[in-house]
Amino acid sequence: MILSLAVALIFATKVAFAHQPVTISTTSGSLLGAEEDGVMSFKGIRFAQPPTGSLRWLPPVAFVSNATQNATVLGPSCVQQFAFATATLIEPLFNNPEDPPDEDEDCLFLNVWAPSCSSYAPLKPVVFYIYGGSFAFGTASLPEYDGTSIASNQDIVVVTFNYRTNVFGFPGAPDLPLQENNLGMLDQELALQWVQSNIQKFGGDPNQITIMGQSAGGISVSTFIVRHPVNPPFRAAIIFSGAAPDSSPKSTKFDAFNNFSIAMGCSQAPGPARLTCLRAVSAVDIRAYTNGPTAGDFRRVVDDVTDFEHNLEIIRSGNTAQVPLLAGTMQDDGTLFTVGETNLTAFLEAQGTKVGELVSADLARSLYPGQNDTTVIANVFRDLTFLCVTSLWAQAFVEIGISSVFRYEYGAAFPDFQLFPGAGAWHSTEVPEFFGTYNAETATHNEKTLSKSFQTAIANFIKNPNKSPAPHWPNYVPGNDTQTLARLAYHNNVDLGNFVDAVTSDSQDSTCATWNMFLDF
Known part of the structure; x- marks a missing residue:
C-alpha cells in the first residue's frame, strides 16, 4: 500500500529537516510530535474522553477532535493501587521511584513511536503493547516502555497506552451491569480501535498489528484472542508470563466494592444513588483508601463479553482468534x-x-x-x-x-x-x-x-x-x-x-x- 499524498508530504518534509517538529492528522486532532535520529514520537495522545465525573465507571467514550494537540509529553498515569502489604517492595520496582509519573483519573492517553519514512516507504508492522501490574497498577508513562529503541533498531511501529486499573478500571460493582465492570479491558479495546483507524498515518500497517502484553498485559492479550473469533483486529499475539486460565463462574463477589463504598461515606444500597455519591468522591481520597491497609482487591469479572469462564474450552472448539x-x-x-x-x-x-x-x-x-x-x-x-x-x-x-x-x-x-x-x-x-x-x-x-x-x-x-x-x-x-x-x-x-x-x-x-x-x- 502507498501512503496518502498528505502523509507522504509530511514524511518527506521530516526527512529533509531532521530534528524538527512533525505533524500528523488523526481522529484525535492534528498531533504535533517530534522527530529525532530517525524516529518520530507522539506522546500523550488522548484516545478517550476523560473518564471523570459522570463518566467515572462508564465504558470509555472515543475522543474526536480537529484541534491541534501537543504530542511531545507523556500523559499522566491512571490512579495506581499498590497493595499496602507489599507496597514497600512493589512500588519502588514498578513506579520509577526517582521520578514517578503524575497520576490522574483523566489518563486515557496513548503513545506512538515510528521510524522516519520516505514518501515511498512500505507500511510497517505494528506492535500494540499492554503493560502489566495485576490490573491494580501499571502505566505506559514509564521510561521502561519507551519505544525509541524498537522503532529505530527493528523498523516497526510501537504503540503503548494507558488503561484504567484497580477500582477505577475493575470495580466489581453490583451497581453496574456485569458487562461494564471490566472497564480497563474496554479501554484496551478502544485504544486498539484508535490504532486500526489511525496507524497508517504513522507509516504503520493496520493489517500487520501484533498485540503483546506482559503479566496482566499478557492476560489481556489472551482475552483479546478469546473474544475476537472472527476477523480479529490483529494478526498475531505475544504473551509474556500471563495467559488467562479457566476462571471462576459468574458468582461475582462484591465485597471489595461494598466495603469501599462504606469507607467513602456512601452507605446507600447498590444502585444509581450510591454511584452518584461515589462519583462525587475525589480521586485523591479514593487513592488514599485503595492504597491503605483495609482496601480489598479489585479484579476483572467473568462477563462473557470481555472475559470468559472456559477459555481453554473455547480455544479447543476453534471459536477463537486463530493467529x-x-x-x-x-x-x-x-x-x-x-x-x-x-x-x-x-x-x-x-x-x-x-x-x-x-x-x-x-x-x-x-x-x-x-x-x-x-x-x-x-x-x-x-x-x-x-x-x-x-x-x-x-x-x-x-x-x-x-x-x-x-x-x-x-x-x-x-x-x-x-x-x-x-x-x-x-x-x-x-x-x-x-x-x-x-x-x-x-x-x-x-x-x-x-x-x-x-x-x-x-x-x-x-x-x-x-x-x-x-x-x-x-x-x-x-x-x-x-x-x-x-x-x-x-x-x-x-x-x-x-x-x-x-x-x-x-x-x-x-x-x-x-x-x-x-x-x-
Whole structure:
C-alpha cells in the first residue's frame, strides 16, 4: 500500500529537516510530535474522553477532535493501587521511584513511536503493547516502555497506552451491569480501535498489528484472542508470563466494592444513588483508601463479553482468534510474589480453597524434590500462575491446527536485576531487555548483547509471525519426544545465533499434571 499524498508530504518534509517538529492528522486532532535520529514520537495522545465525573465507571467514550494537540509529553498515569502489604517492595520496582509519573483519573492517553519514512516507504508492522501490574497498577508513562529503541533498531511501529486499573478500571460493582465492570479491558479495546483507524498515518500497517502484553498485559492479550473469533483486529499475539486460565463462574463477589463504598461515606444500597455519591468522591481520597491497609482487591469479572469462564474450552472448539502465538515464562516467575514466604502450608491455603484442600505441603514438596520450602513456594507460584497456564495455551493452539506457535522459557539473570533475595530471572525483567531501556550504566556487556538478541527475535515474530524468530527456535510441538521449547539465554549464551537452546518440549511441565486441575476446568 502507498501512503496518502498528505502523509507522504509530511514524511518527506521530516526527512529533509531532521530534528524538527512533525505533524500528523488523526481522529484525535492534528498531533504535533517530534522527530529525532530517525524516529518520530507522539506522546500523550488522548484516545478517550476523560473518564471523570459522570463518566467515572462508564465504558470509555472515543475522543474526536480537529484541534491541534501537543504530542511531545507523556500523559499522566491512571490512579495506581499498590497493595499496602507489599507496597514497600512493589512500588519502588514498578513506579520509577526517582521520578514517578503524575497520576490522574483523566489518563486515557496513548503513545506512538515510528521510524522516519520516505514518501515511498512500505507500511510497517505494528506492535500494540499492554503493560502489566495485576490490573491494580501499571502505566505506559514509564521510561521502561519507551519505544525509541524498537522503532529505530527493528523498523516497526510501537504503540503503548494507558488503561484504567484497580477500582477505577475493575470495580466489581453490583451497581453496574456485569458487562461494564471490566472497564480497563474496554479501554484496551478502544485504544486498539484508535490504532486500526489511525496507524497508517504513522507509516504503520493496520493489517500487520501484533498485540503483546506482559503479566496482566499478557492476560489481556489472551482475552483479546478469546473474544475476537472472527476477523480479529490483529494478526498475531505475544504473551509474556500471563495467559488467562479457566476462571471462576459468574458468582461475582462484591465485597471489595461494598466495603469501599462504606469507607467513602456512601452507605446507600447498590444502585444509581450510591454511584452518584461515589462519583462525587475525589480521586485523591479514593487513592488514599485503595492504597491503605483495609482496601480489598479489585479484579476483572467473568462477563462473557470481555472475559470468559472456559477459555481453554473455547480455544479447543476453534471459536477463537486463530493467529500465530509466541508465549513464554521466566525461569523464576514466582520469586517476586513470594518474598519472605516460608510457611508452605499457609501459602498453599492462601492460593484458594481447592488448592488448600487438595494439595498438602508434603505433596507440594514431592513435586519439587531437593528444594527447601522457600524455593518450593516460589516454584509453586510460578507454575500455578504462569508456567502451566502457558503450557495449556500453547498446547491448545497446536491442537486446533495453528502451526505458528513458539514457546519459550527465559533464563537471563543479570547482576543489576538482583534486587531482592533469591530473585533470579524474575517476573518482568525481560521487559526492559525487549524495549532496550535497561540501565546502560549498570548493564554488563552480556546484558546489552542479550537485549539486542531478544529484541530482534521478538521483532522478527512481529514482522513475520509465520517464520522462526531466531536461529534454532522451532515451532512448538507438545510432548516428550520433541525438542521445541526454546530456553533463552541459559549458560551465558546471549548472541542471536546461540541464545536459543531447544529442549524437550514438556521438560518444564512435570508439575503441571497436579496444577492443571485448578487451571483447566
